[in-house]
Structure formats: structure tokens, C-alpha cells
Amino acid sequence: MAVSKAQEAKRKEDLRANVILFWKLVGTAIGLLVLLFLLTSWGVFGSLPDHTKLENPDTDLATEIVASDGITLGKFYKDNRTPVNFEDLPQNMVDALVSTEDERFFEHSGIDGFGTLRAVVFLGQRGGASTITQQLAKNYFTEKPATNIVARIGQKLKEWIISIRLEKQYTKQEIIAQYLNQITFLYNADGVRSASRIYFGKEPKDLNVEESAVIVAMLKNPRQYNPRREISKEKSFQRRNQVFVQMVRNDKMTEAMKDSLREQPIELNFSPETHNDGMATYFREYLRSWLDDWIEDNPNPADGEKYNIYRDGLKVNVTIDSRMQAIAEKSVKDHMKNLQAEFDYQNRNLKTAPFRDVTEKEVDEKILASAMRRSERWRILKADGKSDQEIKDSFLEKTDMTVFSWNGPIDTLMRPIDSIRYYKKFLQAGMMSMEPQTGHVKAWVGGINHENFKFDHVKKGKRQPGSTFKPFLYATAIDLLKYSPCREFSDGEYTIPAGRYGNMRDWTPKNSSGGYGNMRTLKDALANSVNTVSARLMDDVGPQAVLDRVKTLGIDTSNMSAQPALALGTEDVSLYEMVAAYGVFANGGIYNEPVLVTSIEDKNGTVLYQYMPDSKDVLNPEVAYTTVKLMEGVTQIGSGARLRDKWRGNQSYASILTDYPYAFENDIAGKTGTTQNQSDGWFMGMVPNLVTGVWVGGEDRAVHFPTITYGQGASMALPIWGSYMKGVYKNENLEVSKGSFPRPANLSIQTDCDVYQQENGSPTEEDDGGELDM
Incomplete structure (x- = not known):
């Protein structure tokens, strides 16, 4: 039917009106959208972060403890997050992330128009619209998910605006790094660095493409696609393979490589990072208290507020060497496991066991x-x-x-x-190793298991040192009376009468294995811990002189009494103090207080604290060297001579504890120590640039071995020292000395007993029969 002109005109008029209406609607929609953007940007629907907030997002950053060799020992954190820069990320991770999460990341300016339109048209069925930048904006500045569609629209508008601002504020590379630093991956893995270390035991830069793909796969849902959880292992595997598919699609991986990798299982090296896990747990706990004290006296200069070690991202550079710490922890664990087995066996019929x-x-x-x-x-x-x-x-x-x-x-x-x-019933141990020339503490083992035994036996624990205290007495006699190590004394019974030094009764110490009536050099007497000779020396110099000497060596004497029994190590001291004091002998009479922290930096790398050396001359170099020569006798003819033995047993517990496969040939000075009833076993050993002390005993003094065979320092503590030194010597990069102790120029005290004999016309007795150390 023919259309009249009027109808044609009417049709055109309607079409024109519809077109105008369409554009009006489009214009109105655009105007409303622009208005919404403006209103949102003006804060009508809630405040937006200003530029300062964008520059410094409110993120909790962990305080990182970094060893002297650059290895992270642990962290203090609320969130276990240590940020990394883009340069620290492997290219395979960047490729996997962009291919999977935001293919046009390097092309858009924060909002992906194509992705948004696709999400609207297909109602999200063919992928979402959020870019990496939008996800970063959401993670930074969205406190909780919206509960209705109106709120969600408002939230999305805020994300768009923040995303655009972030794109103006940062480079694409910085946005990627920030995004990966912000994500939480479960198991205290906050951020990509923690995730890399916890799941794979690596720094991010060392991840291969399969490992990077696993981490990127978790971004969708860290719980649902977690490779550690048994219930989600298969989903993690499938999701990782989908990442490979996306990398092929974006020309970041070949089809052949994808087909090869997709069959490979996910291999984890799970390394948890809780406060009870990892390396140097006891040291880290002591460091926490040290930092608390430092924070009290060093507020943030920017705002006067106290630093927070759980959120301010400090970097604490410490003196511990992770390689030496690992050797120390293994040495303690291996010996204490065997020692405990023997201890339990000897207690099997004890009704009051372990007491x-x-x-x-x-x-x-x-x-x-x-x-x-x-x-x-x-x-x-x-x-x-x-x-x-x-x-x-x-x-x-x-x-x-x-x-x-x-x-x-x-x-x-x-x-x-x-x-x-x-x-x-468990025997405990403490071990500390220090470089005497600097005071730098290289290893610190405060106990056998920090999760179950919190008490630190390096710094907190104070126990009787037994014969390890005797070198202080001998040094006093050498200093005041110029005694040579070759001077002879009778090992016969000796009594210091009551009242001479305020002692209430006569003091007549016994030797652990008799041996009365012989003449002994000081070197032999110390090597074999002859108590009667110590009594003679104590009477020669007086207890107060010894106490004064000990105080100059850094030992707290406030609770010590100037009594003759001081000669046998009856007053409690800490292992920390003992190592520092022995360091004076190795360092030519110079005292260095143990150093734990070399510097502290804030999250921007600004140095907040720098350690300044503070050395003190506390002992004549001749006296220090002469005392060292005395203590060398312990490992030559005394209870420490087993350090030079070769393996001669089998693998039973008993032989492991009584045979010593060390065979050291270099100069070693040291002293074993055992207290009454075998409650404490000590060994203090040193080479020219390393002093190491070991203590072993029960938490209660009533927990001890029944006899001296296993209850002496030579059996309880010395094997840990020997194993540790064997381990550090295997790593030549540690540069632990095998040389001789430096001899002072113009030494006036004769330390060579052959020469001393010729000069004095008196024979010396090098009795290697061996007194058991007490």
C-alpha cells in the first residue's frame, strides 16, 4: 500500500524525534556520569585520599632483621610485609601477572574501557573489568565490601578516580610492585616477598616461571587456590596451568614450553616465618627487647611519635652471620639430642626422675x-x-x-x-660466638627449642661457671705477681683459715681426682683444674683483687661476695658475660662489649642508628697473652685435649658422647667447667678471631647426671664447640683463624717452659695424667 506524503513526513519526524531523544538520553547519561564523577571526586559520597595519602598509603610493614651476610633472619610484624621494588621482581612474574590479570595494563590509564564495556554487555560472564591499578586502589583504600548495588556503584566510581590518580602519581612498574607488595597469600605471607620466601624459600628475583605462576594463580583467591592446603592443591595446579595458557595467548610463553610445564607438579619449599620459626629465634626475641629500649629514647624526628616495630618497616642490620648461626644451631641440636637420650637412659630407674x-x-x-x-x-x-x-x-x-x-x-x-x-627433664643449652676484635656477635643459641622453651640461656640465664672462672684468678696472679705459666706450685692440700677474708670457716678445697703431693706448673694446674693450686693463688692475691679484675672484664659483680670459694666459680654469671670477658684475653687486653646491631634504617633507607665502637683497655697485653698461653694447655694436656683426638668409636649414643672426631691441629685456648653434682657443664674456647662459649645443664640444678663421666663440661658442652668449629672451618669464606695468637712485643713474662727451666734451673712437670675438670 502506497505511503502518503503525510505519513512519510510523520515517519521522518518520529525518526528525528527518536534520534534527538536518543542523543538526549546519551548526553544525559554522560552528563550524569560526569556529575557522578565530579560529586565523587568532591567527596560527596565519602572522602577520597589526597595526594599525600596516595604517596604514603597506610600499610603495615614488617621490621626486617638482616644478618651481616645479607640474609634475612626474621621479622617483627603485624602483617609480615616487606616491600620490594620492581627491579627485584623476575620478568616471568611480571609477564604472568599482566597476562592473567590485566592484558592491556600497559595501554590504559587506570581504567580499561574495552574491559568495562565487555563486562557490562556480558554481565561479567567473559571476565571482569578491574585493572591491576583498580585492584590496587581497592586494596589500599576500601575498608570493607559494599553491601548493596548503589553502594557498589559508588565504590566502583571511587576506585576509578583513585586509579586515575595513581596512574598519574606512579609509573606502571611502580604500580605492579605496589600491587604485589599489598596482596596477602595466607600463612603470614603478606606481599610477594614473604610469599616467595615462605612457599619456595627464595627471594622473588630467584623464582622460576612455574613458581611465579603459582603465586599469580593465588591472586584470584589465596585460600581457594593455595598449593599448601590439601583441599585446594588440585585447584592450585589447574589455576597455575591456566596462567600458562594466558602467557601463551599474550606471547610470553611458547606453546611447547606450556605443554612441558603444565605436567610438572607444584614443588614447594615451605618455610614458615612465625616468631617461633626460622633462624636465631632466641636472638630475635632478645633483639625485640633491645629495640623496645632503643625506641623509648629515639622518637621519630618527623612527628615525635615512637617507632612501631610491627608496622613501620624498619630494617635492623645485625652482627649475626647466618652461616655461622646455622652451624651453631645444628651443633646444639645434634649433640643435645644424643645427650638427652643418654640422660633419659640413666634416669630409667630413678623414682624422682628427672630430679x-x-x-x-x-x-x-x-x-x-x-x-x-x-x-x-x-x-x-x-x-x-x-x-x-x-x-x-x-x-x-x-x-x-x-x-x-x-x-x-x-x-x-x-x-x-x-x-x-x-x-x-630436658637438658638445656646456651651458646654464643663473638669476634673479640669488634665485639660482633656471630651466633646466638639461647636454648633447644624456642617454641617450647622460651627462657634464653645466653643473656638471661646465670649459672655457676665452675672452673671456667679460674682464668680470671690466674690472670690476676699474673698481673699482680708476674707469675709465669711455668712457675711451679704444690698440689698438696691447702687451707685458707676462717676469718682471713671474711669467710666463716676454714676453706680447704679438694681435687676431683686426688693427685696430692706433686709439683705442678700453672699451665698444668689450670689444664687439669687443680683446685688446691687455685686455693694457693687465691690466698696470694686475695678474693677482692679477683673480684675487681672480673669487674673490669665486664662481668656484673654486684651480687658477688669476695670469698675464697670464688676461685672455683661459685658465683652465678651469664654466658653473655663470660664470652665478652674471654674476648679480652683473645684481644690483647682490650674489652669490647658484645655488639648486636650495627645500624637501623627506616622504610625509606634513612639511617636512624649507627653503632659507634667503644673499646676499653682493661688488661695489660702481656697478661692477656700469658693467660691465653695458660689456656692453650687445656687443649694440649688437659680436659680439652680430646679436641685433638680422632674418631675411635662407633655410632652408639655412648661413643658419640665420649669420642671426639675433631682432630684440630691449630692453636686453641679454652677452659672446661663443671659445677657441684654435675649441674652445669661449660666450655669456653677461642682462636685468635673467634671466642665461643657453651653452657649445658638442666633448668633446675636438681636435674643432672649421676656421675662425672657424662656430667662434666668436657662431655656436656665441649662437643658442641668442637662440632661448631669444625663446621665454620669448612667454610673458608668465614675466615675464621687457624693461626697463633699475636704475641706482644717485648714480652717480659716467660711463657716457654723449656726456656723457663733453663733460666730458673728448676724442672717442670707436664703431667698429662689429667685431673677431671671441676
Whole structure:
């Protein structure tokens, strides 16, 4: 049917009106969108971060503890996040990220128009619209997800605006680095660096393409695609392979490589980073308290606020050498595991085990009751308002728990009071190694397992040092009386009468293996820990002179008494103090307080603290050297001579503890020490540029070996030192000396006993029969 002109005109008029209406609607929509953008940018729908906030996003950054060899020992954190720069990322990770998360990342300016249009048209079925920049904006500045569509639209508008601002503020490379630093990957893996270290035991730059793909795969949902969780391992595997597909699609990987890699299983090197895991746990805990003290006196100069080690991203450079620390921890673990097995075997028929010299009643009413009141369980229940009796009753009720053993954790049902007794049986150890010329502490092992035994036996623990205290007495005699190591003394019984030095009764020490009636050189007497000779020296110089000397060597004497028994090491000292004091002998009479921290930097690399050396001349170099020559006798003819033995046993526990496969040939000065009833075993050993001390004993003094065979320092502590030194000598890069101790010029004290004999016309006796060290 023919269309009239009027109808044609009407049709054209309608079409024109519809076109105008369309463009009006489009214009209105665009105008509304622009208005929404303007209103959002003006903060009508909620505040937006200003440029200063964009420059410094509010992100918690972990404080990193960096060893002297550049290895990260651990972190203090609320979020375990240590940022890395783009240059620290492998190219394969950047390729995997962009290919999978934002293919046009390097082409858009924060908002992907094509992706947005695709998401709208297909309602998100063919991929979302968020760019990497938008995800970064969301992670930085969105506190919680929107609960309705209106709020979500407002949130999305904010993300767009922030994204555009971020693109203006940062380069594409900086945005990628920030994005990967911000993501959380579970298991305390906050940021890509923590994820790389925790899941693969590597720095990000060392990741291969398969490992990078696993990390990128987790970005979609770190829990759902986590390779560590049993329930999500298969999903992680499939998602990783999808990353390979995306890399092929974007010409970042060949088809052949994809086909080869997709069949490879995911191989993790899971290395958790909690405060109880990793290396130097006891040192890190002490460092935490050190930093707390430093923070109190050093506020942030920018705002006067105190630094926060859990969020301010400080970098603490410490003196610990991770290689030496690893050797030290292994040496302690290997020996203590074997020593514990022997200790348990010897206690198998002991009714009061692991305690000796006490009755069962004393165990219950003193040792266990005291430990119960000091326990965390008691503290928590007391804070909950429980009565003492209610708390005591709770210790008698069996409960599920996991307890420590040298063969791994044990899940068991046990009464808390029994668990206290169980833990008391474990022998503990402390070890510290220091460079005497600088005071730099190279290794610090405060116990056998930080998760289960928190007490630090390096700095906090103070125990009787036994014969390891004797070199201080000998040094005093050398200094005041110019005694030569070759001077002879009778090892016959010697008494210091009551009242001479304020002592209440006569003091007549005994030698551990008799041997009375011989003439001994000082070198021989110290090597074999002859107590009667120590008594003679103490009477020659007086206890106060020894106490004064010890104080100059950095040992706290405030609670020590100037009594003759001081000669046998009856006053408590810490291993930390002992290592520093022995360092004076190795360093020619110069005292360096142990150094732990060399510098502290803020998150921008600004140095906040720099250690300044503070050395003190506290001992005549001749006296220091002469004392060293005395202590060399310990490893030549005394209880430390086993350091020069070769392996002569089998692999049984007993032979491991009594045979010593060290065969050292270089100069070593040292001293073993054992206290009454074998409660403490010590060995202090040194070479020219390394002083190392070891203590071993029970938490309670009633926990000890029944006899001297295994209960002496030479069996309890010396093997740890020997194993450690064997390990450090294997790594020539550590440059631990095998040379002789430097001899002072114009030495006036004769240390060569052959020459001394000729000069003095008196024979010397080098008796290597060996007194057991006490």
C-alpha cells in the first residue's frame, strides 16, 4: 500500500524525534556520569585520599632483621610485609601477572574501557573489568565490601578516580610492585616477598616461571587456590596451568614450553616465618627487647611519635652471620639430642626422675609447685578470677596437648602437672660466638627449642661457671705477681683459715681426682683444674683483687661476695658475660662489649642508628697473652685435649658422647667447667678471631647426671664447640683463624717452659695424667 506524503513526513519526524531523544538520553547519561564523577571526586559520597595519602598509603610493614651476610633472619610484624621494588621482581612474574590479570595494563590509564564495556554487555560472564591499578586502589583504600548495588556503584566510581590518580602519581612498574607488595597469600605471607620466601624459600628475583605462576594463580583467591592446603592443591595446579595458557595467548610463553610445564607438579619449599620459626629465634626475641629500649629514647624526628616495630618497616642490620648461626644451631641440636637420650637412659630407674638429691615430697611441694605458679596456665586462670585451689585442681585434670620431643611433636592426653615434670627433664643449652676484635656477635643459641622453651640461656640465664672462672684468678696472679705459666706450685692440700677474708670457716678445697703431693706448673694446674693450686693463688692475691679484675672484664659483680670459694666459680654469671670477658684475653687486653646491631634504617633507607665502637683497655697485653698461653694447655694436656683426638668409636649414643672426631691441629685456648653434682657443664674456647662459649645443664640444678663421666663440661658442652668449629672451618669464606695468637712485643713474662727451666734451673712437670675438670 502506497505511503502518503503525510505519513512519510510523520515517519521522518518520529525518526528525528527518536534520534534527538536518543542523543538526549546519551548526553544525559554522560552528563550524569560526569556529575557522578565530579560529586565523587568532591567527596560527596565519602572522602577520597589526597595526594599525600596516595604517596604514603597506610600499610603495615614488617621490621626486617638482616644478618651481616645479607640474609634475612626474621621479622617483627603485624602483617609480615616487606616491600620490594620492581627491579627485584623476575620478568616471568611480571609477564604472568599482566597476562592473567590485566592484558592491556600497559595501554590504559587506570581504567580499561574495552574491559568495562565487555563486562557490562556480558554481565561479567567473559571476565571482569578491574585493572591491576583498580585492584590496587581497592586494596589500599576500601575498608570493607559494599553491601548493596548503589553502594557498589559508588565504590566502583571511587576506585576509578583513585586509579586515575595513581596512574598519574606512579609509573606502571611502580604500580605492579605496589600491587604485589599489598596482596596477602595466607600463612603470614603478606606481599610477594614473604610469599616467595615462605612457599619456595627464595627471594622473588630467584623464582622460576612455574613458581611465579603459582603465586599469580593465588591472586584470584589465596585460600581457594593455595598449593599448601590439601583441599585446594588440585585447584592450585589447574589455576597455575591456566596462567600458562594466558602467557601463551599474550606471547610470553611458547606453546611447547606450556605443554612441558603444565605436567610438572607444584614443588614447594615451605618455610614458615612465625616468631617461633626460622633462624636465631632466641636472638630475635632478645633483639625485640633491645629495640623496645632503643625506641623509648629515639622518637621519630618527623612527628615525635615512637617507632612501631610491627608496622613501620624498619630494617635492623645485625652482627649475626647466618652461616655461622646455622652451624651453631645444628651443633646444639645434634649433640643435645644424643645427650638427652643418654640422660633419659640413666634416669630409667630413678623414682624422682628427672630430679636427683631430692625426695619425692620435695619434688611435689617445692619444684613442681613453684613451676606451677610461674606457668602461663596459672597466670591466665588467675586473671579469670579462679581461686588458687581451683587452679591447682585444673593441673590434675587430663587434657589434650602437643608436647615437644627430639623426634618431633607428640599429640597426647596428659595432666598439666605431668607436662611440667615432663618438660623439666630436658637438658638445656646456651651458646654464643663473638669476634673479640669488634665485639660482633656471630651466633646466638639461647636454648633447644624456642617454641617450647622460651627462657634464653645466653643473656638471661646465670649459672655457676665452675672452673671456667679460674682464668680470671690466674690472670690476676699474673698481673699482680708476674707469675709465669711455668712457675711451679704444690698440689698438696691447702687451707685458707676462717676469718682471713671474711669467710666463716676454714676453706680447704679438694681435687676431683686426688693427685696430692706433686709439683705442678700453672699451665698444668689450670689444664687439669687443680683446685688446691687455685686455693694457693687465691690466698696470694686475695678474693677482692679477683673480684675487681672480673669487674673490669665486664662481668656484673654486684651480687658477688669476695670469698675464697670464688676461685672455683661459685658465683652465678651469664654466658653473655663470660664470652665478652674471654674476648679480652683473645684481644690483647682490650674489652669490647658484645655488639648486636650495627645500624637501623627506616622504610625509606634513612639511617636512624649507627653503632659507634667503644673499646676499653682493661688488661695489660702481656697478661692477656700469658693467660691465653695458660689456656692453650687445656687443649694440649688437659680436659680439652680430646679436641685433638680422632674418631675411635662407633655410632652408639655412648661413643658419640665420649669420642671426639675433631682432630684440630691449630692453636686453641679454652677452659672446661663443671659445677657441684654435675649441674652445669661449660666450655669456653677461642682462636685468635673467634671466642665461643657453651653452657649445658638442666633448668633446675636438681636435674643432672649421676656421675662425672657424662656430667662434666668436657662431655656436656665441649662437643658442641668442637662440632661448631669444625663446621665454620669448612667454610673458608668465614675466615675464621687457624693461626697463633699475636704475641706482644717485648714480652717480659716467660711463657716457654723449656726456656723457663733453663733460666730458673728448676724442672717442670707436664703431667698429662689429667685431673677431671671441676
